[in-house]
Amino acid sequence: MPDEHALIAASQAGDAAALDELVRAHQGRVYGFAMRMCRNVEDAKDILQETFLGMLRSIREFRQDSRFTTWLYRIAANACLKKRRRGVHDPHPEQELSLDALMPHPDADGRRPEIPDWSSDAERALLNGELSAQMEAAIDKLPRDYKIVLLLRDVEGFTADETADMLKLSVSAVKSRLHRARVFLRNELAGYFEDTGAKKPEKF
Amino acid sequence: MECRELFARLSEYMDGELSQELCERIRQHLANCAPCVNFAHTLKTTSELCRRLPSRPIPPDVAAELRAFLSSQRQAS
Secondary structure (H helix, E strand, O other): OOOOOHHHHHHHHHHHHHHHHHHHHHHHHHHHHHHHHHHOOHHHHHHHHHHHHHHHHHHHHHOOOOOOHHHHHHEEEHHHHHHOOOOOOOOOOOOOHHOOOOOOOOOOOOOOOOOOOOOOHHHHHHOOOOOHHHHHHHHHOOHHHHHHHHHHHHHHOOOHHHHHHHHHOOOHHHHHHHHHHHHHHHHHHHHHHHOOOOOOOOOO | OHHHHHHHHHHHOOOOOOOOOHHHHHHHHHHHHHHHHHHHHHHHHHHHHOOOOOOOOOOHHHHHHHHHHHHHHHHHH
């Protein structure tokens, strides 16, 4: 594959083959992101089309001093949010996750909660392929505004600054949503490992 | 530092976004609080698992549909 810089420059100059190649290089990743955001193929297809149509129409405005994936994901993320705002899937899109509610609390006698460390079980379960479905289901339960931040930061690997830029949020809002989303997910997974009895809680 | 404050800052700690002074206070707390150590471990594992979720390959018919759609848009413009 030619270097992306050259591909982008050729696309900006109107080279249709270069544009096709740019689409091919990024379509898989954008599709995966859209599927996780929308949960169904039809909506993911719409996101995909809207994203690459946006790319086609505004590729000339892209400046090579920024990262192309970040630029493309900004279009994709906005397409997802616009679609989800129609309220098709998420009954509580604006729901807030409170840190207090997510924190393990002492019991009525004031004892600290037992917190088992299932990290090594998670590693094993991931290798066996058991865990992916649990993770996907837990991600699906996140309210939209948290889910998109978690996907961009922890699944797609964008930085806090890039995510803030894509979603037009402050960096501190991104960090705050990411933390809540991670804790929510952690708690969901903890429930899964408790249910499967993967490891007995340790006493403190 | 109390469990509650540590709990609120764990992601920033994991992501290397806190001052040295705060990191030191967190390390001191973790040295003496097994439940927080386990919480921190499992939170870090959760974040790492996200990064390792298998990718979802684009089905060939979806890719073909996208190609057809983009080419029709290009012809129209």
